[in-house]
Structure formats: C-alpha cells, structure tokens
Amino acid sequence: MEHADLELPEPDTKDWTWTVRHRCPECGVAVGELTLRQAAELTDLAAQQWTELLSHGDEAALRARPRPRVWSPTEYAAHVRDVGRVFLTRLDLMLAEDTPSFQDWDQDAAAVAGGYSTLDPRQLAPAVGVSLGAFAARLREVPLGEEQRRGIRSNGSEFTILTLAQYFLHDVVHHLHDVGRPLKV
Numbered sequence: 001m002e003h004a005d006l007e008l009p010e011p012d013t014k015d016w017t018w019t020v021r022h023r024c025p026e027c028g029v030a031v032g033e034l035t036l037r038q039a040a041e042l043t044d045l046a047a048q049q050w051t052e053l054l055s056h057g058d059e060a061a062l063r064a065r066p067r068p069r070v071w072s073p074t075e076y077a078a079h080v081r082d083v084g085r086v087f088l089t090r091l092d093l094m095l096a097e098d099t100p101s102f103q104d105w106d107q108d109a110a111a112v113a114g115g116y117s118t119l120d121p122r123q124l125a126p127a128v129g130v131s132l133g134a135f136a137a138r139l140r141e142v143p144l145g146e147e148q149r150r151g152i153r154s155n156g157s158e159f160t161i162l163t164l165a166q167y168f169l170h171d172v173v174h175h176l177h178d179v180g181r182p183l184k185v
C-alpha cells in the first residue's frame with residue numbers, strides 16, 4: 001500500500017508534562033501517584049496490549065488512517081517503539097550523569113525518517129514489546145533512593161526518574177486510547 005500521498009499529521013507541539021500532575025481528560029489515566037514499580041508493571045501491561053493488537057488485530061485496520069492527518073495504529077505503534085528507545089537513553093543518562101540535558105527528539109521527523117506509514121504491523125509487534133519491556137526492566141533496576149535524580153529537556157522542563165517513568169507510561173497508554181484500545185488493567 002502506497003502512503004506517500006498522505007498528508008503529515010499535525011505536529012504535536014503540546015507540552016504534555018502536566019500529565020504527571022493531573023488525570024488526563026482524554027485517556028482518563030492518572031499517573032502522578034504511581035511508584036516506579038507500578039509504572040514498570042503498567043508499562044509491561046501496555047506492552048502486552050500493544051503487541052496483542054499488532055499481532056492479531058485486523059491488518060487493514062491497523063494500517064489505515066482514520067482521518068488523513070491522524071496516524072494509523074501502526075504509525076502510533078512505531079512511535080511508541082521509538083519513544084521507548086529515546087526514553088531508555090534518557091533514563092540511562094540520568095543514572096550516569098548529574099542533571100543531564102536531553103537531546104532534542106523530533107517525533108514527526110522520526111516518523112518520516114522511519115517510514116512509519118510503510119511498516120508491517122506484524123513485524124512491528126515484537127519490536128514494540130522489546131522496546132517497552134526494556135524500559136520497564138531498567139526502571140526495576142533503578143537503585144533505591146535514586147528515583148529523584150534529575151534531567152532537563154531542551155524546552156526547560158525538568159524531570160526526575162520517577163516523573164520520566166510516569167510521563168512515559170502516560171504516553172504509551174494515551175496512544176492505546178488514540179487507537180481505540182484503552183488500557184485494560
């Protein structure tokens with residue numbers, strides 16, 4: 001299927017850091033009270049549900065954009081896979097350095113460069129599982145007392161390891177909501 005004629009989605013310029021303080025009115029998830037362990041468990045659960053959807057969902061539906069400027073479930077899944085990789089790098093940096101600054105990551109450029117719209121959902125399934133699973137596993141390895149280590153995003157937002165984990169979890173769960181498969185706990 002040829003996707004080259006599709007328009008790009010609207011760039012996501014919203015700052016989503018408020019989601020670690022308030023329940024998200026769109027997906028209904030409140031992450032601000034979660035411990036690191038709980039965030040890891042829920043990340044694993046989200047990983048299972050993404051993998052299940054990509055492995056067994058209707059393939060045509062997984063590849064279809066609901067509207068021209070809204071990502072297909074496969075494109076969202078590729079985004080989630082890459083968010084997992086980017087956030088694992090950030091987490092490792094926070095563990096290795098004192099208050100590091102994160103490199104910029106342009107998710108819309110990543111979608112184009114990664115050919116998200118051409119990916120095969122069945123092949124993507126294990127990659128999403130590995131990416132989210134690796135992040136969850138690293139959260140479990142964070143030494144006691146280290147979860148308040150800090151890092152700074154290029155827009156100045158400050159994260160701790162705990163709020164990074166909460167923010168990440170909201171992102172992967174929110175995108176399950178985006179594709180019509182809200183997280184089942």
Ligand SMILES: [Zn+2]
Nearest residue numbers: 024026027174
């Ligand atoms: Zn949300």
